[in-house]
Amino acid sequence: MAASISYDDVEVGTELPAQSFPVTRATLVRYAGASGDFNPIHWNEKFAREVGLPDVIAHGMFTMASAARVVTDWAGDPAAVVEYGVRFTKPVVVPNDDKGALIEVSAKVAVKLDDKRVRVDLVATSAGQKVLGMARAVVQLS
């Protein structure tokens, strides 16, 4: 399974369309239910503060899923993502207001690999902080 993007059409430095993902408390409640991760630091600010956090934070795996969309939307077929890894470096703090937080994701082709694969490096920030480190996906192009 491969992407609709042709390997020959990309170069090192080719940018993928950047996207922004809003996150509110409601987003986190819904993600908790769907993923089965009910850690109270994602919905209970009293608990979050007790463990030293500034406020409720987003699930790291939610951030990882959001960042993946920049790659899967570009590739067309999500199955074109053959490897995907991140480091969780900073929390996405989600205040209890109408706006919540914003995860901003950009990505570009970093390396052209063999077999029509490319390595895409991603940058994800929220409130000006990098929230993912070493965020990389290997994508099978056509």
Add this chain to the structure above:
Amino acid sequence: MALDQSFVGRAYPPTAPYEVGREKIREFAEAIGDPNPAYVDPDAAKALGHPDVIAPPTFAFAITYKAAGIVIADPELGLDYSRVVHGDQKFAYTRPLRAGDRLTVSSTIESVKTLAGNDILDVRGEVHDETGAHVVTAWTKLVARALDADAGQGTEEGAQGAQDGGA
């Protein structure tokens, strides 16, 4: 408490099969706000060459992390579960997860380290379908934060992963 190095390489038996449901995939895709039709529309998935709807790439974590619970809760390992946070996450796919899959996870401890009082555990989860074919491998780095990490510097980074340490 430093973890016992002899646990490196320890393999845990495969989990009972997890059956991937179409509606569970839909629920997950909606929760991450992803409208990709390959996750909800069997015809759209088939047009891409998949036999049924596929799951978003990170869906696998819900299954592998549950399996890693065996490791985390292993009393012989002695990891302080209440302090566990998520450090890194990586996946390598042979194919996407899809509706109808019956998947087992075999977890192995790849590495055990103690750095600055933090216990760091790397767990690999190999996911296979019911034919025994490989689907995805997930690598999860878990960090049990040092006892004095509750206050001051580093707490944010440490506790940030705590998100995935609980449930």
